[in-house]
Amino acid sequence: MLLAALVEGLEYGTLQGDLHVDISDIAFDSREVSKGGLFVAITGFTVDGHRYIEKAVELGAAAVLVEKDIHVDADVTVLKLQDTRQALAEVAARFYGRPSEKLNLIGITGTNGKTSTTYFIKSILEQNDRKVGVIGTIGAMVGNEPLRTKSTTPTTPESLHLQRMFADMAEAGVQDCVMEVSSHALSLHRAAATRFKIGVFTNLTPDHLELHKTMEEYFEAKAMLFDLTSDFNIINVDNDFGRQLIDKVKGYDTKLVTYGIEEDADIRATDIRYEADRTTYLAHTPAGSIEITVNLPGSIYVYNSLAAVACAYCSGINLEHAAAGIRAVERIKGRLEVVYHDDERKIIVDFAHTEDSLEKALSTLRPFTQGRLLLVFGVYAAPGAVGSPKREAMGKIAAEHADFSIVTSDNPKDQDPDAIIAEVSAAVAAAGGAYRGIVDRREAIQFAIDMSEKDDVILIAGKGHETTQVIGKTEIPFNEAEIVTEIMAARKSNSSSKKV
Numbered sequence: 001m002l003l004a005a006l007v008e009g010l011e012y013g014t015l016q017g018d019l020h021v022d023i024s025d026i027a028f029d030s031r032e033v034s035k036g037g038l039f040v041a042i043t044g045f046t047v048d049g050h051r052y053i054e055k056a057v058e059l060g061a062a063a064v065l066v067e068k069d070i071h072v073d074a075d076v077t078v079l080k081l082q083d084t085r086q087a088l089a090e091v092a093a094r095f096y097g098r099p100s101e102k103l104n105l106i107g108i109t110g111t112n113g114k115t116s117t118t119y120f121i122k123s124i125l126e127q128n129d130r131k132v133g134v135i136g137t138i139g140a141m142v143g144n145e146p147l148r149t150k151s152t153t154p155t156t157p158e159s160l161h162l163q164r165m166f167a168d169m170a171e172a173g174v175q176d177c178v179m180e181v182s183s184h185a186l187s188l189h190r191a192a193a194t195r196f197k198i199g200v201f202t203n204l205t206p207d208h209l210e211l212h213k214t215m216e217e218y219f220e221a222k223a224m225l226f227d228l229t230s231d232f233n234i235i236n237v238d239n240d241f242g243r244q245l246i247d248k249v250k251g252y253d254t255k256l257v258t259y260g261i262e263e264d265a266d267i268r269a270t271d272i273r274y275e276a277d278r279t280t281y282l283a284h285t286p287a288g289s290i291e292i293t294v295n296l297p298g299s300i301y302v303y304n305s306l307a308a309v310a311c312a313y314c315s316g317i318n319l320e321h322a323a324a325g326i327r328a329v330e331r332i333k334g335r336l337e338v339v340y341h342d343d344e345r346k347i348i349v350d351f352a353h354t355e356d357s358l359e360k361a362l363s364t365l366r367p368f369t370q371g372r373l374l375l376v377f378g379v380y381a382a383p384g385a386v387g388s389p390k391r392e393a394m395g396k397i398a399a400e401h402a403d404f405s406i407v408t409s410d411n412p413k414d415q416d417p418d419a420i421i422a423e424v425s426a427a428v429a430a431a432g433g434a435y436r437g438i439v440d441r442r443e444a445i446q447f448a449i450d451m452s453e454k455d456d457v458i459l460i461a462g463k464g465h466e467t468t469q470v471i472g473k474t475e476i477p478f479n480e481a482e483i484v485t486e487i488m489a490a491r492k493s494n495s496s497s498k499k500v
């Protein structure tokens with residue numbers, strides 16, 4: 001495709017060369033440039049992509065997009081734009097033929113609940129024999145097969161990869177794509193130049209303040225999704241920021257659909273019956289009412305499944321199929337997942353790693369816990385003062401909602417795990433909670449199991465579906481379901497050998 005067509009209508013200055021260059025590929029990483037490619041230089045948080053232009057040219061780049069005044073000593077075209085991350089999204093969408101417009105694309109944003117809402121929507125669409133694509137924390141998939149497109153980011157990929165994924169999905173005959181849209185992605189323009197038919201807002205509670213600095217800034221980042229939607233904006237009316245978003249988008253052409261339990265909403269849940277392993281409720285929609293069964297406990301899964309009912313309603317799917325789709329989700333990996341259960345104790349793994357989700361996970365389990373509620377958790381937050389409020393808040397929540405906390409490591413990465421644990425433990429103690437600090441997460445799990453007594457419930461929070469732990473720069477295998485199984489098997493074989 002000609003460079004002229006890729007940048008037509010964008011604001012740019014030509015620093016050197018001309019626009020009649022045929023572009024064979026696009027890369028934002030110099031190591032991935034191929035002959036005749038376009039290299040987009042990004043000013044990163046860690047390094048400056050402009051430093052790698054020479055490398056990109058060596059590998060055959062025919063043109064470069066920059067956001068700084070740069071002269072390249074070679075026969076290449078160099079264009080300067082205001083923001084190369086945004087430009088990357090636009091040129092990638094053009095290069096792949098605006099593939100998002102070929103899909104019924106549903107974008108889900110919010111602090112918590114994106115992944116589980118995605119599962120429910122996918123299941124509903126599949127009940128309708130649709131070919132569904134998914135992009136999110138659980139990876140990029142078509143049906144249950146991983147998408148072959150390479151992606152380097154965990155939740156919402158960089159715009160170039162995203163556009164390539166949409167193109168691959170469209171080519172594979174995918175009709176609907178359900179995608180988690182993180183606030184990082186929105187503020188770094190990864191989803192720019194993407195057209196969503198439906199946008200969903202689950203909730204907003206404190207998180208990622210290392211990037212967004214204030215809740216208002218975080219809200220504004222999430223709200224960007226609703227400037228990219230064409231047909232429906234589906235918003236949780238029970239959440240304070242949800243109501244703020246409703247006020248913001250009321251005048252938009254995109255139709256507003258609200259959902260909730262407490263407030264008057266277009267899609268509303270009533271008659272909720274909570275059980276230890278499932279929840280039933282009546283969902284009311286403008287198209288009628290239906291009984292919904294969710295195979296997960298607690299109000300959070302009423303909200304997440306209700307958001308999926310709202311998507312079904314907006315996609316013209318009948319309510320019976322919506323109910324069947326939600327019922328078909330038997331469990332979600334690492335979401336209040338019972339990984340061990342016997343007459344003595346229940347052990348649950350959950351991905352709760354924010355203040356709100358930890359509080360919700362513990363209060364969901366409390367009514368169904370006859371003995372003590374034991375919590376194993378760590379905190380991953382920004383280093384130093386920026387992360388202190390999260391460490392303190394999570395310590396306080398643990399003290400208020402658990403009977404005993406084993407404070408351990410999450411993914412300490414480059415931070416000192418002892419220092420994190422000391423700060424979190426001090427917060428548990430200050431709020432009157434009983435605790436023990438154990439740096440090694442496996443030992444912490446073992447300790448919780450050893451101290452548990454009849455009818456206790458152990459919640460291992462923070463890592464959910466993840467199968468590794470990042471300590472320093474090293475990623476070690478860490479599968480909590482397997483670890484629990486191993487510990488319980490070792491206990492059984494010890495106790496049977498003692499009996500002999």
Ligand SMILES: CC(=O)N[C@H]1[C@@H](OP(=O)(O)OP(=O)(O)OC[C@H]2O[C@@H](n3ccc(=O)[nH]c3=O)[C@H](O)[C@@H]2O)O[C@H](CO)[C@@H](O)[C@@H]1O[C@H](C)C(=O)N[C@@H](C)C(=O)N[C@H](CCC(=O)O)C(=O)O
Binds near residue numbers: 031157
């Ligand atoms: C904080 C953040 O979002 N970082 C993203 C950012 O990285 P960065 O700015 O540090 O990149 P950098 O290393 O400084 O490099 C700058 C540029 O130089 C280029 N480069 C670098 C080296 C080289 O030899 N040649 C070269 O061209 C890089 O490819 C890049 O284009 O830009 C990179 C390129 O787009 C992203 O891959 C990277 O996401 C990393 C992988 C990441 O972990 N992001 C997380 C925080 C994230 O986005 N998470 C959210 C989910 C959050 C949640 O809800 O839990 C997500 O959507 O995944």
Ligand SMILES: Nc1ncnc2c1ncn2[C@@H]1O[C@H](COP(=O)(O)OP(=O)(O)OP(=O)(O)O)[C@@H](O)[C@H]1O
Binds near residue numbers: 111
């Ligand atoms: N609606 C909700 N409100 C509050 N907490 C929730 C909600 N839904 C799920 N959670 C909690 O948040 C955890 C993560 O849920 P989920 O993976 O669905 O969210 P997410 O938005 O995809 O998270 P992330 O962006 O971190 O991957 C769950 O394990 C649960 O503890």
